[in-house]
Amino acid sequence: MIELKTFPNGFRYLEIHNPHAHAKIALQGAHLFEYKAKGKPALLWCSDKAHFESGKAIRGGIPVCFPWFGKHKDDATLPQHGFGRTQEWTLVSQEEQADGSTSISLQLTPNAHTLSLWPFKFEATMHFSVGERLDVALEVKNTDSKPFELGAALHTYFLVSNIDNVSLYGFKDKVYYETLNNTKEIQKSELIIDKEIDRVYMNPEKTIILQDDTRKTTIEQTGSNSTIVWNPWTEKSKQLADMNDEGYKTFVCIETANALEDVRVLQPLQVHRLQAVYVQEGIVKN
Ligand code: BG6
Numbered sequence: 001m002i003e004l005k006t007f008p009n010g011f012r013y014l015e016i017h018n019p020h021a022h023a024k025i026a027l028q029g030a031h032l033f034e035y036k037a038k039g040k041p042a043l044l045w046c047s048d049k050a051h052f053e054s055g056k057a058i059r060g061g062i063p064v065c066f067p068w069f070g071k072h073k074d075d076a077t078l079p080q081h082g083f084g085r086t087q088e089w090t091l092v093s094q095e096e097q098a099d100g101s102t103s104i105s106l107q108l109t110p111n112a113h114t115l116s117l118w119p120f121k122f123e124a125t126m127h128f129s130v131g132e133r134l135d136v137a138l139e140v141k142n143t144d145s146k147p148f149e150l151g152a153a154l155h156t157y158f159l160v161s162n163i164d165n166v167s168l169y170g171f172k173d174k175v176y177y178e179t180l181n182n183t184k185e186i187q188k189s190e191l192i193i194d195k196e197i198d199r200v201y202m203n204p205e206k207t208i209i210l211q212d213d214t215r216k217t218t219i220e221q222t223g224s225n226s227t228i229v230w231n232p233w234t235e236k237s238k239q240l241a242d243m244n245d246e247g248y249k250t251f252v253c254i255e256t257a258n259a260l261e262d263v264r265v266l267q268p269l270q271v272h273r274l275q276a277v278y279v280q281e282g283i284v285k286n
Contacts, residue, residue: 002094002102011052014091016130019100023130026058029085030106030126033061035134040280041215043134045159045251047243057085059242060251064126064138065153066108067118069228069259070179081155083117084108084124092125101131109143120148137222137275142266150264153228153257154276158210158217163193163231163249165213170205171229177202177260193252196233200226200259208254216282219254222275226262228255 001017013026013033024034033050036042046060057063066084079086089106096102108114108124121144129135140150160166168191177184179198187201204227208219221227230253232240237248256276258264264272 002096002104004091007052009053011054013052014094014104016102016104018096018102018130020131021101021134023102023128023134025104025106025128026052027091027106028054028088029057030064030089030108031058031061031085032128032134032136033058035130037132037134037280042159043217043278043280045157047247049242049244051242055086056242057081059240060157062136062157063155065151065155065255065257066124066138066140067120067122067148068151068263069153069257070151078117081153082151083114084152087111087114089126097129097131099131101129104128104130118148120144120146122148133280134278135275136278137273139271139273140266141271142268145268147265147267150266150272151258152274153255153259154274155228155253155255156219156276156278157251157253158212160210160212160250160252161215162213163252166252167192167211168208168229168252168254169211170208170219171201171227174204175202176200191229193229193231196231196236198228198230200228200257202226202260202262210252210254214282215280218279218281219256220277220279221256223273224256224258224262224276226257226259228253228257228259230255 016023021037050059065081072078092107093105123141125139127137171187176199210217
């Protein structure tokens with residue numbers, strides 16, 4: 001079942017219930033902010049102080065960074081992570097599948113605002129498959145007559161029992177750029193997080209494993225050769241108004257991306273698909 005719901009302030013989202021899972025997807029940003037598979041713990045973290053308001057990005061779930069990731073490389077006055085997450089997307093298809101999962105697609109095309117920030121015609125579609133596993137894909141088509149550079153990320157906030165219990169696999173021996181101090185380093189072992197980190201890993205394994213105590217989530221990445229791992233830790237958390245000071249303890253962002261040298265150049269009519277499939281394994285807790 002798919003229902004269109006509205007908060008009292010007019011903010012709209014889709015609520016999906018099927019035999020496998022339930023999920024919520026805001027029309028603004030094509031932003032999935034809740035997903036829970038039957039018999040599994042909630043997959044995603046969402047801040048208690050998240051804004052569900054027109055023009056503001058939601059702190060949690062899966063923000064879609066588009067058409068650039070992070071700060072714009074030439075103009076720091078442009079919105080961080082592009083405009084995709086604060087624009088209203090249009091529901092273009094919804095289907096209950098024979099296996100019980102639900103497919104939903106939302107689309108964004110240019111308007112006066114996007115053209116004022118980024119002078120290109122495009123068709124961006126977010127595809128969701130909500131089932132036993134969660135499958136999300138950003139498909140971007142160049143509908144302009146000139147090429148453009150595309151940066152993007154599926155900026156997923158994973159809910160964890162405690163950041164101290166987390167180990168990430170798939171980054172060992174990989175090069176990363178630490179944004180906090182502009183260094184380029186190599187990851188020597190599996191990744192644990194015991195301080196603020198804001199890293200872009202280049203060419204990680206296609207399957208990343210998030211091990212959290214007895215819970216294991218795999219992230220299968222396609223169309224991406226860069227993954228961001230971000231945790232704001234203590235001081236940055238205090239600076240983020242839409243998050244509790246202790247918020248950093250219960251999430252880690254693992255972002256399937258096209259960032260830094262992994263940005264793509266799309267020729268007219270060319271399509272790029274950035275996809276992440278999240279599979280929860282391990283001990284079942286509710
Ligand atoms: C991460 C970036 O992807 O997103 C960080 O690497 C940034 O630098 C973080 O702080 C959160 O960004 P925002 O715009 O949602 O506060």
